[in-house]
Amino acid sequence: MGTGTGKLTGSIKATQFTESVIREMTRLNQQYGGVNLSQGFPDFGAPELVKEAAVAAIRADVNQYAVTWGTRAFREAIARQFTAWYGPPVDADQQVTVCCGATEAMMATMLAIIDPGDEVVVFEPFYENYGPDAILSGATPRYVSLREPGWTFDLDELAAAFNNRTKAIILNSPNNPTGKVFSRDELEAIAALCRKWDVVAISDEIYEHIIYDGRRHLPIAAVEGMADRTVTINSLSKSYSVTGWRVGWAISPPSLTGAIRKVHDFLTVGAAAPLQEAGIVALGLPDSYYQQLAAAYQRRRDILLDILERRHFTCYAPGGAYYIMTDISAFGFPNDVAFARYLVKEVGVAAVPGSSFYRNPEAGRTKLRFCFCKRDETLAEADRRLEALNLVISQIS
Secondary structure, eight states, X not given: OOOOOSOOOOOTGGGSSOSOHHHHHHHHHHHXXXXXXXXXXXXXXXXXXXXXXXXXXXXXXXXXXXXXXXXXXXXXXXXXXXXXXXXXXXXXXXHEEEESHHHHHHHHHHHHHOOTTOEEEEEESOOTTHHHHHHHTTOEEEEEEOBTTTTBOOXXXXXXXXXXXEEEEEEESSOTTTOOOOOHHHHHHHHHHHHHHTOXXXXXXXXXXXXXXXXXXXXXXGSTTOGGGEEEEXXXXXXXXXXXXXXXXXXXOHHHHHHHHHHHHHXXXXXXXXXXXXXXXXXXXXXHHHHHHHHHHHHHHHHHHHHHHHTTOEEEOOSBSSEEEEEOGGGOOSSHHHHHHHIIIIIOEEOEEGGGGSXXXXXXXXXXXXXXXXXXXXXXXXXXXXXXXXXXHHHHO
């Protein structure tokens, strides 16, 4: 046996990012018995038809390995729905890879197409996984700012981020954490740069059906010239309130599918077989389901906006997804982390420090993200607890 030298350490790349701040806030919320408006999982049930389909599949002994990249019927359902909603044809055999959630679909895609030294363009604020994904895949991230209140980007700044080393750009629309829905003009500008520099768009679209105020989701794959250079990432998690199932997928150009499937195979082998059967049922729900989903979330959005604005937060109303980014300058705390910890420990409401969504923590120092994928009773309890902030404001005043 070895004597031990005291030199056992993790990899250099593992030192370049922290644990998930979002999941950390959930743990703190559990510790202090708070109302969890930090991590984006619903506290209400999934559709009964979808749950029953999963139970039926388990009872029918659909419990062994499926085809590594997904059952044919589920892949066909994914392809069929994408084409029905957005137009571009999708070949289930040549383009669809089922993964263990959108998280693994993104990681498998990054590992499959990135070589060390490649650069990846990332909009910030960004979902916290994207930076570590780039680091783990050997890429150098190049960040481009989305600026409040409309979370718009400067086209010259975006163009300057592209060069001969750029391999991919990561998109997320509707966006977490801002709720931004990229417009057709914005997507066409991004597409033009992708074509100019021969860049792949990796588009995370898990909030595609959670969209407000008459907006429509447009996949960048549906923009002219982008079907052959876009990998669309999605999952069952958000549209069907099953975040714990971890069933997602990538729709890729045939030229990239083989590489993505190989990486996926050695990352996780395959997604849960019975839950893929339930996914077929989920993707077959009628259009009315998605209309009701968006309407229900818009109502929750408006409830939480009212709560937060009454408690002196500056709110940036989201156009999609189920998060609200806020400015906390009025409360006089030194930074977002201090305020988030005060909020969960002393007030009993958990939110996510805004700095976790930025490369430079200073850029998020005055921001918190709240989620509203919660029951009315949960939001009402959060409102009751946040009343304590009136005292904070009165002391400042």
